[in-house]
Amino acid sequence: MKAFGEIWRSNIFQKWLMALTGLLLVGFLLGHLSGNLLVFLGKEDINSYAHGLRTMGHGMVIWIVRLGLLSMFVLHVTAAITLSRRNRAARPQSYAKVTPRKSTVASRTMLYSGLLLLSYVLYHLAHFTWGAVHAGNYAGQIGWEYTLADGTLVPDVYRMVVASFQVPLIAVLYVLSMVMVGLHLNHAIASAFQTMGVTNQRLVPLIRRIGPALSFIVAAGFSAVPLAILAGVVK
Amino acid sequence: MNLRLHIWRQSGPDAQGMLKTYDVQNVSEHMSFLEMLDVLNEDLLTKGEIPVAFDHDCREGICGTCGMVINGRPHGPLVRTTACQLHMRTFKDGDEIYIEPWRARAFPVMRDLIVDRGSFDRIIQKGGFVSVNTGNAQDGNAIPISKKDADRAMDAAACIGCGACVAACPNSSAMLFTAAKVGHLGSLPQGQTERSTRAMNMVLQMDAEGFGACTNHYECEAACPKGISAEFIAQMNKDFVASAFGGRD
Numbered sequence: 001m002k003a004f005g006e007i008w009r010s011n012i013f014q015k016w017l018m019a020l021t022g023l024l025l026v027g028f029l030l031g032h033l034s035g036n037l038l039v040f041l042g043k044e045d046i047n048s049y050a051h052g053l054r055t056m057g058h059g060m061v062i063w064i065v066r067l068g069l070l071s072m073f074v075l076h077v078t079a080a081i082t083l084s085r086r087n088r089a090a091r092p093q094s095y096a097k098v099t100p101r102k103s104t105v106a107s108r109t110m111l112y113s114g115l116l117l118l119s120y121v122l123y124h125l126a127h128f129t130w131g132a133v134h135a136g137n138y139a140g141q142i143g144w145e146y147t148l149a150d151g152t153l154v155p156d157v158y159r160m161v162v163a164s165f166q167v168p169l170i171a172v173l174y175v176l177s178m179v180m181v182g183l184h185l186n187h188a189i190a191s192a193f194q195t196m197g198v199t200n201q202r203l204v205p206l207i208r209r210i211g212p213a214l215s216f217i218v219a220a221g222f223s224a225v226p227l228a229i230l231a232g233v234v235k
Numbered sequence: 236m237n238l239r240l241h242i243w244r245q246s247g248p249d250a251q252g253m254l255k256t257y258d259v260q261n262v263s264e265h266m267s268f269l270e271m272l273d274v275l276n277e278d279l280l281t282k283g284e285i286p287v288a289f290d291h292d293c294r295e296g297i298c299g300t301c302g303m304v305i306n307g308r309p310h311g312p313l314v315r316t317t318a319c320q321l322h323m324r325t326f327k328d329g330d331e332i333y334i335e336p337w338r339a340r341a342f343p344v345m346r347d348l349i350v351d352r353g354s355f356d357r358i359i360q361k362g363g364f365v366s367v368n369t370g371n372a373q374d375g376n377a378i379p380i381s382k383k384d385a386d387r388a389m390d391a392a393a394c395i396g397c398g399a400c401v402a403a404c405p406n407s408s409a410m411l412f413t414a415a416k417v418g419h420l421g422s423l424p425q426g427q428t429e430r431s432t433r434a435m436n437m438v439l440q441m442d443a444e445g446f447g448a449c450t451n452h453y454e455c456e457a458a459c460p461k462g463i464s465a466e467f468i469a470q471m472n473k474d475f476v477a478s479a480f481g482g483r484d
Contacts, residue, residue, distance in 0.1 A: 010439060011441075011449075015448055083448045090407035091340065092340055095304060096241070096243075096333055097306060097307040097335070100454060101308070107451065187451070194468070195469075199470050
């Protein structure tokens with residue numbers, strides 16, 4: 001019998017890990033998006049939602065989710081790097097001329113869009129979660145407390161989001177990164193189902209249409225917040 | 236018609252290769268691509284030069300021996316067509332044509348356009364077969380197989396092992412080839428006994444040969460002269476992971 005280590009290192013198992021963690025990360029993105037869109041409902045809604053996330057299960061849930069997200073990221077990125085290195089090594093001499101038939105810009109640039117997204121995620125966390133960059137707009141700072149309808153004092157997430165996206169550079173960087181998310185997911189979603197082994201002829205054509213459509217919805221949904229703030233619709 | 240060819244010339248496995256340019260005159264549109272190369276080689280021989288080495292056998296599009304990347308596409312611009320079945324009417328006077336060997340670490344160039352596809356044989360040896368007891372021939376229809384399963388097995392069995400899928404894949408992955416073999420036998424009742432070990436062993440051998448991993452570009456199915464669907468790759472992924480967690484190999 002083969003040792004599990006040998007299977008773990010195999011290309012298909014690494015691909016399968018990427019697909020599984022990738023789909024879970026897409027699930028997280030959809031949850032994140034639904035939270036972000038609360039900005040359009042107003043201060044009370046998003047601030048009580050943010051407070052709810054931080055206090056759910058005596059503040060345990062957020063750490064469990066963070067731990068899960070971190071391990072998914074680590075697995076996804078290490079598998080991506082491992083496989084990309086192998087894929088490059090598999091063709092030491094390239095063609096003088098290549099005429100692609102079915103591959104797309106999105107599918108051929110997965111590694112680059114992925115690495116750009118990774119760097120963006122770190123910057124994004126440094127900004128909105130850690131308050132390490134753009135600290136002047138951080139919700140956790142003294143004097144930015146918001147009083148919920150039930151009287152609880154919470155960090156003013158709404159003010160952080162609005163103040164941040166009123167800075168054009170932050171908003172533009174955000175929107176560009178969401179275009180990158182759209183590009184990455186355009187190939188990723190349907191691709192993950194192929195790797196997971198979905199062969200049903202009723203489902204496959206559906207998935208290949210839903211994947212790109214969902215990637216567009218995610219990119220457009222996230223971009224709507226900074227664009228609305230920049231345009232002065234939300235203030 | 237007159238053509239300008241840029242052909243990969245390499246004198247041996249360890250030699251440094253390069254693209255060399257040749258002009259061929261008076262090419263008939265009725266020639267096959269390989270016949271056009273035959274004419275070039277006759278010409279080279281009369282000039283005392285070394286002819287271009289390329290693989291070919293049946294020249295009927297069924298053996299899988301020929302194969303070269305023509306203008307950036309394995310077997311050339313037509314779909315579901317091997318290089319030997321590609322005719323010069325597809326090209327026009329004055330065309331420049333790039334002709335290169337399959338490019339993959341697992342397909343080392345032996346000479347010019349000839350690559351060693353022994354890696355495919357070694358993948359097959361790991362499980363591309365059904366072990367049966369020999370003896371009297373079984374009654375026809377003793378094992379019922381639905382038309383659907385028979386068709387599906389036949390679709391996969393159409394693979395001629397030419398290697399175009401590897402050549403077309405940006406990652407030089409052999410997933411379509413291996414998946415066709417796994418899917419062919421996995422679609423039939425006779426193939427069930429060894430289904431789990433087959434997927435496991437063939438996939439691990441494919442990795443060991445140095446083929447890349449699939450990134451679902453689907454260039455392989457587009458390049459396949461037999462039109463084998465990448466759906467078989469999904470099936471193999473499923474069989475492999477099922478074997479990883481539940482196999483008795």
